[in-house]
Amino acid sequence: MADVMLRDVRAVFKEDSDPAAVIFGQTAPKEEESDLVGQANYRDGQVYAIDGVDLDIKDGESIAILGPSGCGKSTMLRVIAGLIMLETPNSGTIQYGEENWTELNAKDRRVGIVFQNYALYPHMHSKKNLGFFFKMHKREEEVDERVEIVSKMMGVGFDQLLDRRPKALSGGQQQRVAIARCIVRDPTVFLFDEPLSNLDAKLRTRTRVEIKRLLRRFKITTVYVTHDQTEAQAMGDRIAVMQAGKIQQLGTYREIYDDPVNMFVASFVGAPPMNLIPGKAENGGVRLDGQFVDLRNDALGGVEGQDVHLGIRPESVLLSPHQVEGSMPVQVYWVENHFSEQRKEVTLDFGGTRVICKRPLEEEWDRNTTAYATIPVEESYVFGSDERRIV
Numbered sequence: 001m002a003d004v005m006l007r008d009v010r011a012v013f014k015e016d017s018d019p020a021a022v023i024f025g026q027t028a029p030k031e032e033e034s035d036l037v038g039q040a041n042y043r044d045g046q047v048y049a050i051d052g053v054d055l056d057i058k059d060g061e062s063i064a065i066l067g068p069s070g071c072g073k074s075t076m077l078r079v080i081a082g083l084i085m086l087e088t089p090n091s092g093t094i095q096y097g098e099e100n101w102t103e104l105n106a107k108d109r110r111v112g113i114v115f116q117n118y119a120l121y122p123h124m125h126s127k128k129n130l131g132f133f134f135k136m137h138k139r140e141e142e143v144d145e146r147v148e149i150v151s152k153m154m155g156v157g158f159d160q161l162l163d164r165r166p167k168a169l170s171g172g173q174q175q176r177v178a179i180a181r182c183i184v185r186d187p188t189v190f191l192f193d194e195p196l197s198n199l200d201a202k203l204r205t206r207t208r209v210e211i212k213r214l215l216r217r218f219k220i221t222t223v224y225v226t227h228d229q230t231e232a233q234a235m236g237d238r239i240a241v242m243q244a245g246k247i248q249q250l251g252t253y254r255e256i257y258d259d260p261v262n263m264f265v266a267s268f269v270g271a272p273p274m275n276l277i278p279g280k281a282e283n284g285g286v287r288l289d290g291q292f293v294d295l296r297n298d299a300l301g302g303v304e305g306q307d308v309h310l311g312i313r314p315e316s317v318l319l320s321p322h323q324v325e326g327s328m329p330v331q332v333y334w335v336e337n338h339f340s341e342q343r344k345e346v347t348l349d350f351g352g353t354r355v356i357c358k359r360p361l362e363e364e365w366d367r368n369t370t371a372y373a374t375i376p377v378e379e380s381y382v383f384g385s386d387e388r389r390i391v
């Protein structure tokens with residue numbers, strides 16, 4: 001077991017070679033529009049699916065890669081697995097402890113991958129699926145013992161799945177078999193590509209807990225790809241937030257939530273995510289449409305008069321039915337009750353920007369009335385015109 005280290009990795013595709021793009025009739029946006037896309041990174045008629053990534057995954061650690069569709073999550077897994085090699089036009093290096101993996105083929109890396117669609121061999125019952133690798137490598141004598149060990153590890157009821165074919169298994173059961181098939185090979189690194197997205201909500205939570213328990217027990221180094229922040233939070237010791245082929249931030253959920261480095265990260269974590277209100281930096285505060293939020297922060301001196309965004313989490317906005325010191329009048333735009341969470345989400349109109357705040361369920365707020373919002377200074381964020389965090 002060892003750390004996995006990626007250095008300055010780039011994976012480049014010709015824009016017209018993406019099968020999905022051909023099917024859906026997408027074409028790459030012009031270069032000057034590429035920032036607006038926010039997902040894939042298009043340059044010189046090519047897609048930089050991974051665009052200069054450094055990543056250290058510690059031995060036994062589980063990293064979740066979180067990001068929107070097309071940001072390069074699956075490509076990253078394929079690079080680690082050796083299904084995409086880092087040869088021209090790709091570049092960068094990948095190391096597994098002392099072992100240089102850059103030119104090592106997929107087979108010799110012994111990486112285990114679990115995909116969304118399980119990819120079990122349909123005509124084989126589960127035990128054969130587990131043993132297939134050993135059969136291929138003429139090590140059939142190991143199968144019985146290994147399957148028995150893994151079956152015990154997989155927990156209650158797993159042995160009952162062994163003599164069934166995939167057709168006779170539910171989605172969750174197929175996924176357990178797919179995971180067992182990876183574990184049985186004693187992988188160096190375990191890769192998951194949205195393994196739960198085919199399951200219904202209840203089964204997803206249950207399977208998630210099981211996978212996490214298994215990972216804890218085996219301490220296998222894991223990379224877990226998802227676009228669901230709840231899942232990323234549950235599965236990853238640390239989370240890498242990706243956008244347009246780049247890792248924007250790497251940290252625990254708490255770190256990413258409390259200290260987002262830029263507007264993308266701020267608006268990707270949290271449910272609902274952080275509110276971002278456009279304004280101008282002025283006198284250590286932010287001038288919003290007709291209102292001034294005095295943050296008494298010197299850091300804003302450097303961007304005096306420039307366009308900025310004031311960021312505030314929905315749970316941080318204070319709301320009162322009448323004027324209090326420092327509050328500003330806002331229109332209540334919409335009210336939504338979330339009974340199971342014992343709260344409501346009140347959408348406010350801040351001079352044209354919609355701002356969501358979370359309130360206790362028992363409070364009464366009426367649409368199209370005036371309320372008074374206060375933005376606590378110590379819970380405010382400010383992002384510059386380059387979207388980077390200033391305060």
Ligand SMILES: Nc1ncnc2c1ncn2[C@@H]1O[C@H](COP(=O)(O)OP(=O)(O)OP(=O)(O)O)[C@@H](O)[C@H]1O
Nearest residue numbers: 013017018040047049068069070071072073074075
């Ligand atoms: N074989 C390929 N040829 C050309 N372009 C590709 C190829 N594979 C991926 N891409 C492009 O690279 C970018 C990243 O793709 P990738 O599959 O890694 O995204 P993803 O983050 O896994 O998205 P999703 O959440 O939808 O699975 C996308 O713009 C995609 O269109």
Ligand SMILES: [Mg+2]
Nearest residue numbers: 073074075193
């Ligand atoms: Mg993907």
